[in-house]
Amino acid sequence: MYQQKVMNRWFAVLGAILIQISLGAIYAWSVFTPSLTEAGWSKVQTQAVFSIGLVAFAITMVWAGRKMTTWGPRKLALSSAVVLGAGYILAGLFGGTNFTALCIFIGIIGGAGIGLGYVVPIAVGMRWFPDKKGFITGLAVAGFGFGAMAWVKLAGAWGQMIQNMGLSTTFTIYGVAFFALVAIGGMWMVFPPEGWAPEGFSTSPAAKAEADETNLSSSEMLRTPQFYLIFLTFTFSAAAGLMSIGLMKLYPMEALQQAGLTRMEASAVSGTAMAVFFSLANGLGRIIWGTLSDGLGRRMSILLMTGIQGIMLLCFTFMAGNEYLLYLGATIIGFNFGGNFALFPTITADTFGTKKVGQNYPYIFLSYGVGGIFGPMLGGMLGDMGNFPLAFTICGAACLIGAAAISMVKPVEREAGAVEAT
Template sequence: MNNQKTFNRGFVVLGAILIQLALGAIYAWSVFTPSLKVAGWSSENTQWVFAVGLASFALFMVFAGKKLKSWGPRTLSWTGGVILGLGYLLAGLFGGTNFITVLILVGLVGGMGIGFAYVVPIAVGMRWYPDKKGMITGLAVAGFGFGAMLWVKLAGSWGHLIENFGLSTTFVIYGFAFALMVIIGGFWMKFPPEGWQPEGFEAEESAKETKPKTSLNLTSNEMLGKVQFYLIFLTFVFSAGAGLMSIGLMKLYPMQALMESGISETAASAIAGTAMAVFFSLANGLGRILWGLISDKLGRKLSITLMTAIQGITVILFTFMAGNEILLYLGATLIGFNFGGNFALFPTITADTFGAKNVGQNYPFVFLAYGVGGIFGPILGGRMGDLNNFALAFTISGAAVLIGTILISFVKTPQE
């Protein structure tokens, strides 16, 4: 079966990136919040839409994983793209500023569409690139990170869509764009023939005695009965929670710290905005690719150990970095880089530990950790912010990530 003719697997990479660029819409939510606050929304209301979107994303990804085999990856990705596009399109057509309407259509429905489509490029990519699982996963999810910057800039300083066309029309434009990109990318989302392997893969694997692979292919129910799942899950909760908390505070906290150091409000806002929109966002996308490549060389467990150790220390030290422009940029870069690494490393350690064949069904359960972290991380940051103690939020989050560093060291391949 190894030598049978198939289509160029490079198209899988192209389709995966195109899909994930559209799905990165969820991280672009902050670009809409100033207009919504002008329309009478509270800050809490804007964060509810983001939180519901994250939770919906994680929950519906579990459902999508169960349907991956019966529906097929192409149909599943198309379904997700249409649902995501309709959410934004209808939100725009209904005016774009009613809280309940936007909460349901952008938060719940939009998150559902992302959850349906997100797992497809990861599962398909790993099947086409068993020799480079870290690389393909990193490339696939990098689109998600870079997509956030693309949609923020098009709505704001690059395309001025909100300024020129208004919020509701921008929602409509984005709805069409998201659906179209996922549908086009979905054309290349199909699994290779049963038993297919890239040329030379078996010989290459036999030479890699230092990187044992699991021969197991556990089902989701079997995986949920293994302690390894819970060690990986908790590590992801702590790492994702710290990153999502940092995203929520990456402008507000540095602005406060910079102003306390004597910088004007206008300058502090510009510096903090650059830290988030440029340094954090670019590092977030690059981290997904580079951590994936690193893990192909060092192995997943060691890579996650390094990533979480660096992240935990950086998040704790960020309280001393936020008030200095250069150190702020360094801190934002490191936090973004390691946050992005989560999305390349946790799918691949799931495949390595429980088997690559069922990663499309198994990873959504691991990814629920992202939803848990997406609730507790931002809430912790918001509560501490209300108490005017941002530093404590970063210290607690950083310490939790370091606990995850310890937990991941106990992960071993399950025995048959």
């Protein structure tokens, strides 16, 4: 019925990648922190802007999820382009190295811009690809991780924008680029026509499960124990990864210098660990964990991911001072952290229903905001106290607790208006 005039669904993937490349700007924050510390900022202040951005991101995403049914995904994407671009442009024009200004322009405004757009490609992608939810969600959000690597390298070693142009001009250029990429990608952010399904899916077992699945409203979801177990696991996993992002430059620099490297050598090695190994693995982890989860199941995939992450974080304090072990640790931590963004949207859809994922996932994603406060601020405070290793140890233990929590998540059924766990 819809085969002749419906949009090619892979355009939705292309649009999603363009959007997520720009939204990954928040992970590029670490490239600015050395210049800010040289300008007199404390480690806690550098992490405060990052944390504010994550909280604004998560809170705005809840509002955006509610608006999706009335505004539509394309309008939300355009709003994201305007707000995110404006935040960075204003930071360049009026921020510079001013702590309060950057908290407002990059933290609050930039974070809100990311929150407006983030849920859009996830919800759109799942509707176009009901047959490959894990893979397509991972592919759609991979740009978030790959984008971070590109923005870090452009500002740093490859483009040397900070060195040649300064922080303010770099912020301004990034703001213009973010606006353009998100606006272009947003053109393809539309849902498929009602009743549409990919060829061969309508008669498949997966399609029948899709048709029969439980679709809970947000208020119903919030009354289930499954919501809180998933929320807790994502909080701990996000806190660990975000703490690692914030410290992946600063902590190895100290550890490598203690091992005998000069400051310049340590900076180059730690920068490579963050911008190449961590960021590349972050992007690949989204695709690979998402694809694996289509076969392993979401719960088992999250259990493995958080368990491995916990063990790696506990070991990382013995790895940070060795160049090659640092690269290995950064790769595994980045790989597992990236998996969060493919697995938690899909476990939300599988547990509470695909049709409501645009409204329900933002509530799950609030855990990312909680983790965004706890992880980076913990790392910053312990860093100012000269105890980076304790931050990794605490977050490693938290991930192991998260693995135990996700193991208790069971399917949800709704019967006669009641929400019950089976």
